[in-house]
Amino acid sequence: MTTAWGSRRKALKLGAAAAMGALVGPYVTKSAFAAEPIKLGSLLDGTGPLGLEGRRMIQTTEFAVNQLNAAGGLLGRQIQLIAYDTQSNIQLYTQYAQQLVFQQKVDVIQGGITSASREAIRPIFDRSKTLYFYNTQYEGGVCDRNVFCTGSTPAQTVDHIVDYALKHWGKKIYIVAADYNYGHITASWMTKFVKAGGGAVLGTDFFPLDVTDFSSTISRIQAAKPDVVLSALVGANHLGFYRQWAAAGMKSKIPVGSTVFGLGDELTTMDAATTDGILTCFGFYNNLPTPAAAAFVKGMQAKYGADVTDLGELDSATYEGIMLWAEGVKKAGSVAQDKVIAALESGIAIDGPSGHVKIDPETHATIRNAYLATPKNKAWDILQTFPNQMPSDTGGACNLIKSPRTNKQFTPSL
Known part of the structure; x- marks a missing residue:
């Protein structure tokens, strides 16, 4: 090599x-x-x-x-x-x-x-x-x-996150996403899936990859009072959102679903109190x-x-x-x-x-295949399996x- x-x-x-x-x-x-x-x-x-x-x-x-x-x-x-x-x-x-x-x-x-x-x-x-x-x-x-x-792709994973959120948590959604191609297009797919499921998007905020302070958007979310927050935040800096969300006492009040969380070392480097319960859907988890x-x-x-x-x-x-x-x-x-x-x-x-x-x-x-899962005490709890998902x-x-x-x-x- x-x-x-x-x-x-x-x-x-x-x-x-x-x-x-x-x-x-x-x-x-x-x-x-x-x-x-x-x-x-x-x-x-x-x-x-x-x-x-x-x-x-x-x-x-x-x-x-x-x-x-x-x-x-x-x-x-x-x-x-x-x-x-x-x-x-x-x-x-x-x-x-x-x-x-x-x-x-x-x-x-x-x-x-x-x-x-x-x-x-x-x-x-x-x-x-x-x-x-x-x-x-x-x-x-x-x-x-x-x-x-x-x-x-979103049809293979994001659709399942949205469907679960609408059925289990409520119809009012707030979206936070990275401010580039991935975040904007994924937010559009989230919006499309939410509307198709009979839900409504109350607000959408985009953040450059170097942003680390999410206090203002957390205040906006608190004021909007959604049932669910959907996140397409990306990279190490954006992990600050999840820590600040938990520190603000919001984790027990409004659940979060993410299209990216868990693709890195989040479960090994972040407290279980911060990560537990965040809804994700990917093509692979390390404990399948x-x-x-x-x-x-x-x-x-x-x-x-x-x-x-x-x-x-x-x-x-x-x-x-x-x-x-x-x-x-x-x-x-x-x-x-x-x-x-x-x-x-x-x-x-x-x-x-x-x-x-x-x-x-x-x-x-x-x-x-796609799999729906949430972190539970620093390991993935596989909730559902979706075989042979088409793009x-x-x-x-x-x-x-x-x-x-x-x-x-x-x-x-x-």
């Missing part, structure tokens, strides 16, 4: 190899195979506000590549991982994306966390004809033949009672330590994205972009940590088999 942690000043240090890469540029080891390696590029936030989610995704990428190489690689060739810490910085995303495709000439890109980072680099990969996997739970709607989105989920967690702990207890959908989707790509390469017998896309569009599926995951040919999203939000507008030249992101109409 080859790793290059890029940075304006210094790279994120994740071991001796990464540290050496920071000093002398891409750290290259000779391939264990005679053939030239297949190059997999990774762009993820190991530091900055999104480092909370990105650090485990980085480790999962290394874990998946190591597994493939230990099994003989692909097509008789080793996979060379070239990975940059984008430091939650969009400028670095575009800089490193161009380095990966034009200098390192990678065969595939796996990466991006926020929708803002995805939309900054997606055009670069389209122009360079470099296959791109976006392995993050997201707001849905991306319709681009060159892109495969393996994380869950399945052999595949247990094997994934144990494998990550064996490589990175027993303290790896915070794995979530971002990590399982990263692993599954790499494995779906690998199956596409095997079926295509090539790493060429068009051949791998055609193989993936044949309906390739894997059994991953989250369960059965299948590429939907029309949308390039995945058909996958119907994206599928309602996107059909890349009929219209392969489509290149846009569809958003909900309210």
